Amino acid sequence: MYSRAYKTAVAAPPLAWVAVFLLAPYAFLFCYSFWTVSQQVIVHHWNLANYRQLLDNAMYPTVLLRSMRIAGSVTLLSLLLSFPLAYYLSFRSRRKELLYQLVIIPLWVSYLVRAYAWKTILGSDGVLNTLLQYVGVIEHPAEFLLYSPFAVVLTLTHIYTPFTFLPIYASMEHIPRNLVEAAQDLGAAPMRTFWTVIFPLSLPGALAGATFAFVLSLGDFLAPLLIGGPSGIMISNVVVSLFGAAYNWPLGAAISASLLLLVLALLFLVERIEKKLSFS
Amino acid sequence: MISPAQTATDSGTAEKTGGVEPLLSIRSIAKRFGSTAVLHDVSLQVAQGELLTVLGESGSGKTTLLRLIAGFEQADGGEIFMEGERLDPLPPYRRRVNTVFQHYALFPHLSVFENVAYGLRVRKVARTEIPQRVEKALALVKMSEYTRRAPSQLSGGQQQRIALARALVNQPKLLLLDEPLSALDANLRRQMQLELKSLQREVGISFVFVTHDQEEAMALSDRIALLRSGELEQVATPREIYSRPATAYTARFIGQTNLMRGRITNGVADCGTLKWRCSGPDGPATFSLRPESIRLCDAGSSGKADFVRFRAVIRSQTFGGATDLLETACPDGGVVLVRIASRGNIQRDCEFEFCADDAILVRG
Amino acid sequence: MNTTSSAHRRSRWLLIQTMAVFAFLYLPILVLIVYSFNGESVGGFPPRGWTLRWYRILMDDDALWSAVGNSLLVALAAMLLALAFGLPAALALDRASFPGKAVFRRLVLLPLILPGIITGLSLLMLFVTAGMKLSLLTIALGHGTALISVATTEIFAGLQKMDRAQEEASLDLGATNWQTFWRITIPNLRLAIIGAGLLIFTLSMDEIAVSFFLIGRDNTLPLEIWSRLRRGITPEINAVSTIIFLFSLVMILVWYRVRTRRGEELAELVPLKP
Numbered sequence: 001m002y003s004r005a006y007k008t009a010v011a012a013p014p015l016a017w018v019a020v021f022l023l024a025p026y027a028f029l030f031c032y033s034f035w036t037v038s039q040q041v042i043v044h045h046w047n048l049a050n051y052r053q054l055l056d057n058a059m060y061p062t063v064l065l066r067s068m069r070i071a072g073s074v075t076l077l078s079l080l081l082s083f084p085l086a087y088y089l090s091f092r093s094r095r096k097e098l099l100y101q102l103v104i105i106p107l108w109v110s111y112l113v114r115a116y117a118w119k120t121i122l123g124s125d126g127v128l129n130t131l132l133q134y135v136g137v138i139e140h141p142a143e144f145l146l147y148s149p150f151a152v153v154l155t156l157t158h159i160y161t162p163f164t165f166l167p168i169y170a171s172m173e174h175i176p177r178n179l180v181e182a183a184q185d186l187g188a189a190p191m192r193t194f195w196t197v198i199f200p201l202s203l204p205g206a207l208a209g210a211t212f213a214f215v216l217s218l219g220d221f222l223a224p225l226l227i228g229g230p231s232g233i234m235i236s237n238v239v240v241s242l243f244g245a246a247y248n249w250p251l252g253a254a255i256s257a258s259l260l261l262l263v264l265a266l267l268f269l270v271e272r273i274e275k276k277l278s279f280s
Numbered sequence: 281m282i283s284p285a286q287t288a289t290d291s292g293t294a295e296k297t298g299g300v301e302p303l304l305s306i307r308s309i310a311k312r313f314g315s316t317a318v319l320h321d322v323s324l325q326v327a328q329g330e331l332l333t334v335l336g337e338s339g340s341g342k343t344t345l346l347r348l349i350a351g352f353e354q355a356d357g358g359e360i361f362m363e364g365e366r367l368d369p370l371p372p373y374r375r376r377v378n379t380v381f382q383h384y385a386l387f388p389h390l391s392v393f394e395n396v397a398y399g400l401r402v403r404k405v406a407r408t409e410i411p412q413r414v415e416k417a418l419a420l421v422k423m424s425e426y427t428r429r430a431p432s433q434l435s436g437g438q439q440q441r442i443a444l445a446r447a448l449v450n451q452p453k454l455l456l457l458d459e460p461l462s463a464l465d466a467n468l469r470r471q472m473q474l475e476l477k478s479l480q481r482e483v484g485i486s487f488v489f490v491t492h493d494q495e496e497a498m499a500l501s502d503r504i505a506l507l508r509s510g511e512l513e514q515v516a517t518p519r520e521i522y523s524r525p526a527t528a529y530t531a532r533f534i535g536q537t538n539l540m541r542g543r544i545t546n547g548v549a550d551c552g553t554l555k556w557r558c559s560g561p562d563g564p565a566t567f568s569l570r571p572e573s574i575r576l577c578d579a580g581s582s583g584k585a586d587f588v589r590f591r592a593v594i595r596s597q598t599f600g601g602a603t604d605l606l607e608t609a610c611p612d613g614g615v616v617l618v619r620i621a622s623r624g625n626i627q628r629d630c631e632f633e634f635c636a637d638d639a640i641l642v643r644g
Numbered sequence: 645m646n647t648t649s650s651a652h653r654r655s656r657w658l659l660i661q662t663m664a665v666f667a668f669l670y671l672p673i674l675v676l677i678v679y680s681f682n683g684e685s686v687g688g689f690p691p692r693g694w695t696l697r698w699y700r701i702l703m704d705d706d707a708l709w710s711a712v713g714n715s716l717l718v719a720l721a722a723m724l725l726a727l728a729f730g731l732p733a734a735l736a737l738d739r740a741s742f743p744g745k746a747v748f749r750r751l752v753l754l755p756l757i758l759p760g761i762i763t764g765l766s767l768l769m770l771f772v773t774a775g776m777k778l779s780l781l782t783i784a785l786g787h788g789t790a791l792i793s794v795a796t797t798e799i800f801a802g803l804q805k806m807d808r809a810q811e812e813a814s815l816d817l818g819a820t821n822w823q824t825f826w827r828i829t830i831p832n833l834r835l836a837i838i839g840a841g842l843l844i845f846t847l848s849m850d851e852i853a854v855s856f857f858l859i860g861r862d863n864t865l866p867l868e869i870w871s872r873l874r875r876g877i878t879p880e881i882n883a884v885s886t887i888i889f890l891f892s893l894v895m896i897l898v899w900y901r902v903r904t905r906r907g908e909e910l911a912e913l914v915p916l917k918p
Contacts, residue, residue: 002739002740002821003821005821006740006821007736007739007740007742008740010732010735010740011732011736011740011742013732014730014732014736014752014792014796015736015742015748017729017789017792018733018748018751018752018792020770021785021789022752022754023751024770025763025766025767025770028769028770029766029769081665081668082665084661084662085661085662085665088662092658092659103666103669104896106670106673108892108893108895109888109889110866110888110889110892111852111866112852112866112873112885113676113888113889114672114673116676116873116885117673117676117885120675120676120679120882121672121675127679134690158668158669161665161668161669176383176385178381178382178383179388181350181352181372182379182381182387183398183402184351184373185350185352185372185373185377185378185447186373186378186398186399186446186450187373187374187399187403188373188398189371189373190655191654192373193373196402197387201388201389211757212757215757215758215759216759218759219758219759219760219762220759220853221761221853222852222853222856222870225874226873226874236759236761239761239765240761243857249769252765253765256761256762256765256766259759259761259762260758263757263758267757
């Protein structure tokens with residue numbers, strides 16, 4: 001029904017934009033990763049040295065593994081918090097609209113603001129430590145709270161829980177209510193109904209939410225800088241320092257390119273699983 | 281396998297309800313949503329092995345009644361007993377009642393086999409026993425070859441059968457069916473009606489069947505409970521409810537009828553130009569006269585004692601296959617519908633007659 | 645009865661869990677707001693005295709206000725950019741077929757799921773190679789590029805809800821493609837476009853990871869706050885955060901007026917379906 005001219009007119013501008021501002025930059029990222037730095041100048045000398053260094057220097061795999069561990073913990077915690085919340089809102093609450101909006105609001109509160117809030121809470125002079133001292137639970141401030149992987153996990157969980165919640169809630173809302181009634185009708189008590197009907201049917205949503213939480217926390221460098229301390233350094237922090245003071249763009253690009261490939265592989269995998277999980 | 285001819289015959293069950301304790305007994309149940317009363321003082325009994333249809337227009341409360349029995353809704357008043365024990369305080373998953381849902385509600389993430397096995401698994405039936413019971417249930421609905429399929433790969437009629445098997449495999453005391461055929465096309469629907477009825481005879485489980493389709497109700501039921509705006513209008517066998525409707529609403533809802541309003545004075549009914557002897561009490565009265573109870577008078581036949589004769593002008597003649605429907609106008613302007621065996625066009629002006637006993641005195 | 649009471653216990657347990665999650669989500673924000681009125685600059689418990697001092701300091705903070713101006717400028721530019729390209733992208737995905745469409749779709753949506761650092765870095769390399777000076781313009785280009793994904797998904801969702809027969813009726817009645825676009829398509833997409841615009845504006849105002857790499861001489865608000873944060877905790881930041889929080893709240897209220905269900909779209913978005 002739409003003319004060829006119409007189709008060209010709508011497709012051409014975004015295609016051009018995507019080619020210049022998305023495709024080309026990614027290509028540059030890969031190009032840089034095969035170059036080197038010599039005497040503070042980037043040399044266009046094609047080689048695999050950067051990637052070799054990533055494998056040889058134990059620091060990089062260690063930091064990557066730590067990042068994945070942190071991202072994995074964030075994902076798991078977000079799921080653990082989101083599932084009961086989504087279930088309660090979708091199936092048990094009489095004021096689901098209001099509560100839904102209450103979950104959304106923190107999502108729109110600035111990332112920085114929330115990370116900062118945790119910093120004021122967890123610090124050694126922070127609200128939590130002084131509160132615990134005030135009440136008399138501890139005598140000296142607990143130093144491990146701030147500047148630790150724990151702080152990073154806590155903060156990122158706070159940030160990504162609403163992200164994880166949204167798709168889970170959406171897929172629960174899409175479950176026909178008569179399926180739940182059918183399960184009860186066939187003798188399943190509420191818990192059994194949850195595990196045999198609601199849970200499997202909300203898995204696609206959970207997968208989407210988990211992907212968001214995992215990928216975005218995997219690449220985060222702000223929370224670690226702000227509250228992670230030396231033990232909370234993540235892979236993107238290494239990249240940031242390579243692009244800053246350390247001035248080794250090619251090595252930084254190699255790490256970013258690897259990260260990009262990792263994420264793409266993950267998205268590919270998720271898409272395959274998602275297809276298996278959806279039944280409509 | 282029971283032939284359609286046999287299943288179509290009536291087996292009166294009015295006597296089944298008498299004497300023996302009924303399977304299900306609904307006593308003065310009431311339900312309101314917000315400020316609207318959906319059910320008002322409904323009492324109904326379902327006998328062992330009976331197929332009872334709850335018939336009503338949309339909004340009459342029939343689905344709510346079903347959901348109350350299944351346990352998806354809580355009544356605001358009244359009680360439900362099953363075999364003498366209170367049913368209504370139990371959650372749905374503790375009732376020996378199963379439901380076939382309007383849109384089947386098959387679990388999309390489970391295979392046909394697992395759908396049917398679901399009730400057995402959650403009720404912790406022995407693992408070894410499950411396959412054979414599932415096979416048996418699937419054989420009952422002629423779906424044995426589809427065990428491994430996903431529900432999304434089945435047609436509407438097939439999903440319907442799986443939904444039936446999934447409910448029946450649990451050997452419920454009572455099966456509830458919520459407009460189970462409404463999503464099927466006309467031919468499949470008629471076929472499924474016959475199959476449902478023979479299936480019910482075969483398994484011997486009581487069915488409560490909800491529908492808005494009066495023809496379906498007539499074809500299937502042992503008894504029909506007609507709901508109107510949350511109140512029971514009449515409960516009777518299809519034959520009785522058709523031939524002796526208690527109210528004008530019933531007469532109009534089930535089949536076509538002529539409703540004639542008039543008076544009874546000293547044992548004589550008086551509806552405009554028509555008069556006949558009648559045993560009702562004096563006062564205003566409404567009569568229901570089925571179109572097929574009226575016939576054309578033969579040219580020379582002299583009027584018999586109990587027959588009422590009238591002249592009318594034929595306004596239209598609609599061909600309906602085996603029968604024709606005539607829309608006629610009496611001299612006083614009243615429109616009377618007449619159903620006769622099909623034949624060629626009839627002259628404009630005719631004389632008709634009906635037996636006075638066929639004009640049923642109805643309430644309202 | 646036994647089963648009913650255990651079911652009751654379970655549902656109370658669920659309620660407690662729900663309230664705990666809400667507490668987790670809101671307590672930090674609450675603490676933040678409370679301490680923006682704290683009389684002392686150290687954030688210990690209990691808060692000591694109430695003051696508006698931090699807000700007053702904020703009012704006189706020129707650097708902060710110029711950062712706010714910069715951010716508004718960037719957000720406006722990013723919004724226009726993302727809409728200008730997101731709208732045709734959504735139309736193309738909905739109704740055109742061309743080689744590489746599946747790849748195009750994934751590419752457009754990619755920045756939404758990709759960590760900001762990758763988008764930021766790769767754009768940095770593009771700008772450096774092209775010899776562009778880093779400035780607010782490069783940030784706006786970066787935000788625009790990243791947020792085309794949001795515009796595309798929101799408008800695409802709007803297109804999916806739209807009744808195609810309306811456009812057919814318009815063409816049938818003699819309107820040209822162009823007339824149909826302005827008289828039928830755009831009015832139908834009005835809500836989706838406004839919603840997407842608000843969303844992009846808010847996201848851009850808050851964006852930091854991409855900006856981090858594309859920043860020139862002028863700071864955006866989040867980067868200004870960031871540079872101060874690294875120096876330590878001051879209640880002034882609490883005050884600024886409280887104001888940003890209120891600003892977000894206002895945006896949400898406007899957003900709800902426009903009424904879009906974001907959850908469903910997020911679920912449709914990831915994983916990037918073909």
